[in-house]
Amino acid sequence: MSTHPTQGVRRLYAGIDWATKTHAICVVDDQGAITVRFEIPNTGKTFTGLVKRLTKLGIEGVAIERCDGPLVEALLDAGHQVFVITPRQVKGLRSRYSGSGAKSDAGDAYLLADVLRTDGHRLTPLAQDSDATQVLRSLSRTRKQLVEARVGLVNQLRAELERCFPGAIGLFYDLDSDVSLAFLRRYPTQHSASSGPRKLTQARLAAFLRRIAYCGRTSVTELYARVADAPPAGLSAEEAEGHAVCVAALLKAVETVRDQARELEAEIVERLDAHADAHIFTSLPRAGHGVRAAALLAEIGDVRARFPDEESLAALAGVAPVTRASGKYHAVGFRWAADKKLRNALVDFADDSRHASPWAAHVYNEAIARGKRHPHATRILARAWVRVIWRCWQTNTAYNPQPHGGAMQLLAA
Known part of the structure; x- marks a missing residue:
């Protein structure tokens, strides 16, 4: 990027002082005079207006202290050249503009714009990650959000079982494992496990585990003892029926989120293997x-x-x-x-x-x-x-x- 003005052509340079709540923007011309100075709140809605305003001004580039975030992505998507001047560099450059080295958002925005004007030829414009990396980032973040959602749902399920089936908590290693979900679908409450035509017995538990090909090391006798020795829930038949509906809903939600997270994990592994890095x-x-x-x-x-x-x-x-x-x-x-x-x-x-x-x-x-x-x-x-x-x-x-x-x-x- 050339920083030497062409005769008759006025070049403009923008500096953005990024902050948590508001961003300070300063635009200077090729002589270092301030053309525009304003602030915007840190919300995605204001980024569109900022990008349009900078595009209309015809700026040569934008200097900012960080290399990522929605604001940087919006500027890059609009085709603007973005140059990163690190906070350490900004700190060292303050004495160039003020003997006291005082800091202010508006002052830093001017500093960034003016440094881009004078030293832009020494800076390298920021480039967007490849499409493969951006897709991988989206998949990874979405999977993590699903995992966090699954943890929250499992905690809700555990709280529900504490009221209606304490013996099922800790029966198997993970509450969201296939064997746990299968067991709770059949016996959602302590009432369903202790009464009715499918009342849980040690023989019935052994047959159930064989049916789902349970491969755990805990014996059937010990598993049955965990259920039988648990404190009673103390619910009436009508209350147990209501809790069974809640458990069934949570089981379905946990299974859905868990399965989707696994699907994303498989997609991530496939795309990772094909990535150049x-x-x-x-x-x-x-x-x-x-x-x-x-x-x-x-x-x-x-x-x-x-x-x-x-x-x-x-x-x-x-x-x-x-x-x-x-x-x-x-x-x-x-x-x-x-x-x-x-x-x-x-x-x-x-x-x-x-x-x-x-x-x-x-x-x-x-x-x-x-x-x-x-x-x-x-x-x-x-x-x-x-x-x-x-x-x-x-x-x-x-x-x-x-x-x-x-x-x-x-x-x-």
């Missing part, structure tokens, strides 16, 4: 060829220019702490402003990787030994993995412990 993320310890590797790939993306260094990836993922210093005050705290989906994907992977990687286990155990709690220790491990993942991602190579200096030093020791 699959070999990078599937090679990581405990990432596998499933949803964990797909989530990492989908949230990090496939545009290398988005994260020019490992610090930018760690900062966006929220696994690097924030240092606040002023005079004698110095504090290191949790990074709240982060991409939570990216952070969850990295932390989930890091937490499980310590069971397969001695190096990861060593980093985690050292953090615990220093007095860190499990969530903090897991974030420390995730930050250590960011260095490795970023390098593999940038060089387009699969993870190999041999060139990994930290892992080899640990093995040698």
Whole structure:
């Protein structure tokens, strides 16, 4: 992108100071004079109007501090060139415009626009992820939402069973497993299991388990004892009938959501195997060829220019702490402003990787030994993995412990 104005042509540059509640926008011309300055609330409805306004102005590009989110996607979809100037760069550039280095939303928006005007030729425009990555991201996020919905429904089912059939809770390993759902469809309440023509007996339970090909290690005698020894629900026949309807409805909802999540998981695995970057993320310890590797790939993306260094990836993922210093005050705290989906994907992977990687286990155990709690220790491990993942991602190579200096030093020791 050329930042040198052509004679008679007025070029405009926009800067957007992103915030949680409102975004400050500033547009400057090729001489650095402010043309337009305004604010918009952080809602998707206002993004359409902003994009149309910037398009009508004919801006050369937009400078912003972050590389993702609905606002960035709206600008890219409209064909605007988006340039990322990281918060660290903005902090260093404030002294260029103010001797005090004071911060304000309007001032940062002007700073971003003017830096794009003067140094745009040094910046690389942001590129959208490939269609394959965007589809994988949508599938991964939707599956996670279904899993969260299933957990909520299972909790509702457990609460319902506490009132009408306490013995069914903990009868099998998972309340939403095939054997649990089949059992509860036949015996939705304690009343149905203790009376009627299909009253539950040890022989009947054994026949039922054979019919559904139960492969658990718990004996029929023990399973029957769990039901028989449970405290009574104390419901009348009419109350039990009402609860049976509720249990049946929850069973159907749980089964539907669970099956749809499994369908999406199969689709994710198929699309992951066909992705150009699959070999990078599937090679990581405990990432596998499933949803964990797909989530990492989908949230990090496939545009290398988005994260020019490992610090930018760690900062966006929220696994690097924030240092606040002023005079004698110095504090290191949790990074709240982060991409939570990216952070969850990295932390989930890091937490499980310590069971397969001695190096990861060593980093985690050292953090615990220093007095860190499990969530903090897991974030420390995730930050250590960011260095490795970023390098593999940038060089387009699969993870190999041999060139990994930290892992080899640990093995040698």
